[in-house]
Amino acid sequence: MANRALGAPRLTGPQPVPDESVAGQSLAQADTLITAGDSRLADRAFSLAMLTCALSVIAIVGLIVYELVTKSSLSWHAFGWKFFFRSEWDPVNDQYGALPFVYGTLVSSALALLIAVPLAVGVAVYITEMSPRWLRGALAFTTELLAAIPSVIYGLWAIFVLVPLLRQYLQPFLARYLGWTGLFEGPPYGIGMLAAGIILAIMVVPIISSITREVMTAVPQQQREAVLALGATRWEMIRTGVLRNARAGIAGGVILGLGRALGETMAVTMVIGNRPEIAKSLFAPGYTMASVIANEFSEATGDVYLSALVEVGLALFIVTIIVNILAQFLVWTVTRGTPARTHA
Amino acid sequence: MPEPVMLPADFADAPISIWRRGLNSLVTLAAIGAVVLVLLPLGAVFGYLIYRGIGSINWAFLTQIPKPPGEAGGGMANAIGGSVYILLIASIFGVPLGIGAGIYLSEYGRGTRFGNLIRFTADVLNGVPSIIVGIVAYGLVVLTQGHFSALAGGVALAIMMVPTITRTTEEMLLLVPQAVREAAYGLGVSRWRTTLSITLRTATSGVITGVMLAFARVAGETAPLLFTAFGNQYWNWKMSQPTAALSLQIFTYAISPFDEWHRQAWAGALILIVLIVASVGAVRLVANRGMLKGAN
DSSP: OHHHHTTOOOOOSOOOSSTTOGGGSOHHHHHHHSOOSOOHHHHHHHHHHHHHHHHHHHHHHHHHHHHHHHHHHHHHHHHGGGGGTOOOEETTTTEEOOHHHHHHHHHHHHHHHHHHHHHHHHHHHIIIIISOHHHHHHHHHHHHHHHHSOHHHHHHHIIIIIHHHIIIIIHHHHHHHHGGGSSSOSOOOSOSHHHHHHHHHHHHHHHHHHHHHHHHHHSOHHHHHHHHHTTOOHHHIIIIIIIHHHHHHHHHHHHHHHHHHHHOOHHHHHHSOOOOOOOSSTTSOOOOHHHHHHHHGGGOOSHHHHHHHHHHHHHHHHHHHHHHHHHHHHHHHHHTTSOOOOOO | OOOOOOOOTTSTTOOOOHHHHHHHHHHHHHHHHHHHHHHHHHHHHHHHHHHHHGGGOSHHHHHOOBOOTTSOOBOOHHHHHHHHHHHHHHHHHHHHHHHHHHHIIIIISTTOHHHHHHHHHHHHHHTSOHHHHHHHHIIIIIHHHSSOOHHHHHHHHHHHHHHHHHHHHHHHHHHSOHHHHHHHHHTTOOHHHIIIIIIHHHTHHHHHHHHHHHHHHHHTOOGGGTTTTBOOSSOOOOTTSOBOOHHHHHHHHHTSSOHHHHHHHHHHHHHHHHHHHHHHHHHHHHHTSGGGGGTO
8 A cells, every 4th residue: 555655556456355454564564553562451451342342242132131031020920821822912901911912923924934935945046056147146136135125114015015916906816716715714904914924925035045045055066066967957956966955054044034024023013904813814914922012012001011012022032032043053054164154 | 907887878868858857947937936026026115115205305305304294295304314313323332342242253252162152142132133122222221211212222223233243343354364463463563453453454344344234234123213212203313312213204104194194104215225225235345346255
């Protein structure tokens, strides 16, 4: 950099890896870096400061657990385990049961995975194994753009675009041909479990497909070549040579997507209908754990009411943590040994 | 001499059965179909944002505060300002903390059991649903202060920024060759000075990428702000008062019954997405030159 300042032409094109590296600078600059005298104290202070930052990560998680546990104790003492098996949610008489929310969260997430997994794996397979090279980067970027759209914008779009479409076309269609299953009954409001599942699916596809892509890329190229050399078609190569080796990682990606779907709040709150009822039909409105907190927390007046909402949050926290740890473990079993990547 | 392997004469052009070939084409088609199905909502979301939003963005929208329901006009100036304000507070807490933890992981905690524990905790924190972070910020700040505030919103978003920044900072610092550090030590530069002026500086573009990613991630967050920043119909620059945020305003307007508000929700959403895509795009730009080449 010093020579640039003297008017040397700026290098164009790719730079060597430690590009702006200060290491390349000469002794002239280095002597300003050399600390005179004893630096032990400063070193000590610096490493302590960094340690504090690192410890604060643990402290944050500790605080989350502490807040959730202490603030939910009132409801825990009042209802115990039964809290999760009662379907009564009655702030007027201070009776709380979380079953409808647990049900809504599980059903909407399952529906989302049912739609998202085949799509996400299909996209990942296309991008890594089939697409022409020039399209690859653009497709990867575009699918990841889906992950950058905020939840509230998905919700807005779902209210004004997706829900009317469901009401007018998809729901009457499903009711006519699949109504006998009992899953597609009742008046087609548009808003309800089905809408929540679809919008969640759109939101988790990029997560699942980017993890799937990552683990598929981790499968060695020789393996593909070996299977192809045995006379396999491209699909047989993908199935036996790639997917089979990456399946643990793909399962990890799916579970990571599940973790995201379980905790997703805004988009779901805006389209699920927010009624604490358990209905078999996917057309019926429902409620999820995250959306009941979003809707009622700032208006919860009684202590037990607030405490019950925090307990719902605690349950959600525990479930998502377990799901995420499992997912990371599965992804790690496939990608260990390949270099770390940024999830851009 | 070893016996040469004899292949059947027709090995090279043994026909792949129609069934196998057909299945192959079918799967290819299905994969293309999946890509189309995934890109469709993306196109629809962006298309609608531009189609519904662009007509409502005007000078008044960008400079005025909301009018009461039923009255035409008004804008989201206070919400845009509020979002920037809350994000600023979040960055003040979150960025140094995240970078510090990242430095610790790569420079001090490499390979140690304690380092692994921190890394694991950061990944756990990354998976915590944003609404839960909102509950915690409510308990920590709102209950202590006695009312909803910009500070509470900032704390909630800061908590969400930390794990992303920590992990990208760590990954970027790990890319800096060990020889660079050793060269500095060899010149008598102290360890802290090496870390800050040599290692961190070399990885600057990567670390900035991490910060921008975290920024983009929290910029559109709504759930943790619902009962922390709470929203406000007027301007507010006090840390201790409820503050409007763009994402909150979009939510309130979207679920309201007024057409005028729906129109403004689309306009607000367009502005939010432009801000986010611009920062992600900036990251791609930075990521595509120099340092990060090896990382992506």
